[in-house]
Amino acid sequence: MLTDDIKKKIEAEIEHHPDRRSAAVDAMLAVQNDLGWLSDDVLARIGEFLGMTAEELDSLATFYNRLYRKPVGKYVILVCDSVSCWIMGYNEIRDHLKATLGIRLGETTADGRFTLLPTQCLGACDKAPALMIGEELYTHLTPARLDEILAGLP
C-alpha cells in the first residue's frame, strides 16, 4: 500500500518534529501528494508509522480543508467563493463550471478528470474572480477564459 518512496517521505517529515505524532498532518499531506486522497487503509498504514490510530488521523483529516477522504479527480478545482470574488462574479463562474463539467460542488466527473470544490478566499481579491487548479492560480476569470483554461489542460 505504502511504497518505500512514500515511507521515506513520512520519515523525512518525522525528522523535522520532536515526536512522531506531531508529523501527522504533514505526513498525510505528503502521502496524499502521491496518492491523491487518503483511504481508510492508507490512514491505518500511516498510523502504524506514527503510533496513532486511523481514527485519530481521521479526526485531523476531516478537520483540515486540504486533506481529502474521498477520491478526487486528476485536477482539483478550488473555486473561491469568498466576498470579493462573490462581488466580482463568483455565481456566474460557479454555474459555468457546474454546467461545463456536469457536476455539482463537491463532486468528481465520471471520467475522473475534475473535482470541483468551493474554497475560502485565495488572497487574489484584486484579480477576482479567482480559482486554483492543482497548484496553479487563475485570475480575472470569465466564462470564456474558463473554457480556454480547461481546454488547455493536458
Added chain:
Amino acid sequence: MERPLTRNMLPGEEPFDLKRYEMAGGYEALRKVLREMSPQAVQQVVSDSKLRGRGGAGFPTGTKWASVSMGPDVRRPKFLVADADEMEPGAFKDRLLMEGDPHQFIEGIILSSFAIDADVAYIFLRWEYTLAARRLKRAIAEAYEHNCLGRNILGSGYNLELRLHRSAGRYICGEGTAMVEALEGKRAIPRDKAPRPTTAGLWCKPTCTNNVETLCCIPHIINNGPEWFKGLGLTGDSGTKVYGVSGKVRRPGAWELPMGTTMRELLEEHASGMRDGLKLRGIIPGGASTQFVLEEHLDTPMAFDSMGTVGSRLGTGTMIVLDDQTCPVGMVSNLMHFFARESCGWCTPCREGLPWLAAILRSIEEGSGQEGDLEQLSLHTRLLGMGRTFCALAPGAMFPLASALKYFSEDFERHIRERRCPWR
C-alpha cells in the same frame, strides 16, 4: 515618498535572489545586529519605533517581544512563528510581500528570532500560496548556503533553523494559539488564554508569533532607526502600510503608502474610483471581520486608532468595496457562510450560532425572510459577541453583521417586505 517594503519589487519579474538583495542593501541589518547589538537592544529599537502588528490586531510588537521568556533558565528550544496564513477574506497583502521579496521577509524573521533569542523559526504558510512556497523554499536554501541561517550565523555564534510549514488549511489556524496547535500536528482549536504562548507555546516552550508584514518592517527599522520609522506615518501610527482595494473599482490592487493614508485617497486616487455607472455604498476596510463604514467616513485615516473613531478597525488594511448594484444582504450572507464553515466547532455559540445566522441571512436573501428575523440577527450580534465565545472568530463575524444591520436596515426590511432580493 518612501516605500521600504516594496522598493525591491518589479511587477511581473522574479524577486531578487540573495545576491541582488544584498546589492540593494539586504542583510545589512542582520550584519549590524550580529556585530554590535544584543537581543535586548533590538527589542528596544523596535519598541521605540512604535511598530504595531500588521496581522489585524495592532498589538505593539516591542511589547509582545518583551513578554517572551528570556535568560539562561528558559526551556528550549524557543520558537518564532511567522504567521503567513493570510486567509481573511479580502486580504492579499502578505502574498505580495512574500512573492515579491522573500529575502526581506526571511531577514525580518532572522532579526526577530535573534531579538527573542529563538532557536527555531517556522513560516506558517497557507497551502494555497504555492508561488510563495516555491520562492520561499529557494530563498531559504540560498540563505542557508550563505550562512544567514543555520549554525554560527555569519560567524556570530548565533544559531537558527528556519522551516517552511505548509498548512493543510483552515481559517481558524490564524488564531495565535490555534496556529500553535496546528504546528504540533493537532486540530487547530484555540487554547486557553493562559499561559500565553510567549511563556508556553509550541511544545510548551516560549513561542512568539508575528505577521509577515510586521516582520518585513524589522530590517528597515534596524537600518534607519526608530525615529525614521515613526516619521513615515501621517497620523501618529508608525511606518508604511500595504493597503489594498478589491471590489468593483476601476483599478483594484495593493499599494505601500504612509500609515494613515485616508480611505478616500486609497479609493479615489490609487484605485481610480468606482467603475463607470456605479456608486459607493459602503466599505469593509480591513478584511471580512471588520465593520462597514460609509461614504461619509472616507476622509478617515486608515490607521489603528482613527478607524476606531468611525466604529470600525484597520484590520489588515485591505478594503472590500460595496457598490450600489451589489446586494448588501447578499454580501453579509456570503460573509456569514464563510465564518460558519470555518468555525472550528469547539464552543457551542460559534458552532451552532453561525450556521443559524447564515441560514436566516440566506432565507432573507432568497425572499423567504420572516417577521422577527432581524430581531434574531440583532440579538445574536450580542450573544456571539466578545466574551461569549472561546475565541474571537464569532465576534469577528458579528462586526460586519452588526454594522450592516445599522447602515443597511432599509435593504434588509425591503427583502422581507417584498419577499425577494431587489438586486436579482
